[in-house]
Amino acid sequence: MPITALAAALALATAPAPDGAKTFTLQCASCHGAKTNPMAPALAGVAGRPVASAPGFAYSAGLKAKGGVWSDDRLDAFLTSPMAFAPGTRMPTAVADPARRAAIVDYLKTLK
Template sequence: MKTFGARLLAAFAAVLALCGTSPGVSAAGSAAAGGAQFRAKCGICHKAAPSANSIGPTLYGVFGRKAGTAPGYHYSDAIASAGFVWDEERLDAFLKDPRAAAPGTKMSFPGLPDAGQRADLVAFLKSLGPGQP
C-alpha cells in the first residue's frame, strides 16, 4: 500500500505528464520549434529583424527590452506605459492571453493556450538578439 506522500508524488508526475513535462526535465522550449511557431502565428504582423516594424513592432531584441520601446513603432497606451521589461514570465503571460496580460493592448492575437508552444516561442524570441532596456 502506497503512503500518502507516494500517492501525491505519483499524482504530481501524472499531471506533469499530461502537461508534456516530467520531473527533472527542463521546461525550456526549443528555439527551432519556436521559429516555426513565429512564422505560423506571429510572422504576419511581426518581423524578427532589427528596425523592421510592420503591423506590429519588430520582435528582434524583445527579450530584455522595456515594453513599448521599439524605435519607430506607435504602441497602445497599455504597452507604452506598462513600465516592465520583457522576460520569460511576461512574454509567456502575454502570449497566453494578450488582452488579459495588457488590458487595452491593440494586439488582436487571441493567445496561445499551449504551454509547450509558448515555451518554444519564448525560446525563439530570446534568441533574436539583445534587448535594449
Template sequence: MDSMIITKVAAGVLGAWLVFLLGGWAGEELYHAEMHGEPSYSIEVASAEPEEAEEEVPFEELMAQASVDDGAKVFRKCTACHKVEPGANATGPYLHGVVGRDIASADGYEYSGALQGKDGAWDTAALNGFLEAPGDWAPGTTMGFAGLNKPEDRADVIAYLDSLDD
C-alpha cells in the same frame, strides 16, 4: 349525415393508421436499432464528470526544455504582423532583441496606451503572460491575436525570440 360518408371517413382514418403501422414495422425490419455484437469502432464523447487536472509543470522547466526550432515553427503565426529584423516594424513592432528589452520601447513603433502604461522589461514571465492572453495581460492592447494556449508553444516562441538577439 349519410352513413356511407361515416363509413368512408372511418375507412380512410383506419386505412391511414394501418399504413403507418405497417411502414413502421417494415422500417424496423430493414434498419435494426439494437446492436448485434461489438461495434467495429466507437466514438468517444466528453463525459459529464470533470476530469482530474493534469499537474502543471513550472514554466521555468518548460523554458529549460524549450526548442528554438519548434519556436520558429510556432512563430510563423506571428509573421503576419511582426518582423524579426532590427528596426523593421510592420503592423506590430519588430521582435529582434525583444527578450530583455523595455516594454513598449521598439524604435519607430507607436504603441497602444495599454502597453505604454506597463513598466518593466519583456522578461520570460512578462512574455509568457502576454503570449498566453494579450488582452488579459494588457487590457486595451491593439494586438488582435487571441494568444497561445499551450505553455510548451509559448516557451518555444520565447526561446526562439531569445535566440534572435546577438
C-alpha cells in the same frame, strides 16, 4: 481523471517539443518580423528590452503603461492573454498552448 483526459495528458507529455522558429512563423510572423515590419513591432532583441520600447512603433496606452522589461514570465503572460496583460493592447492573438508559448519565448531570445 477520465480516460480521455488521461490519454490527452499522456499524448501531450510524449509529444515532441514545438520548434520555436516554426511556431513563430506560423503564429507570429504574419504581423511581426524579426527585424522590420510596418504592421507590428519588430521582435529582434525583445527579450530583456523595456516593454513598448521598439523605435518607430506607436504602442497602445495599455502596453505603454505596463513598464518593466520583457522577461520570460512577462512574454509568457502576454502571449497567454494579451488583453488581460495589457488592457487596450492591439495584439489580438493569444497562444493557448503552454509548450508553444515556451517555444516562442525561447526563439525570441535568439533574435538579436
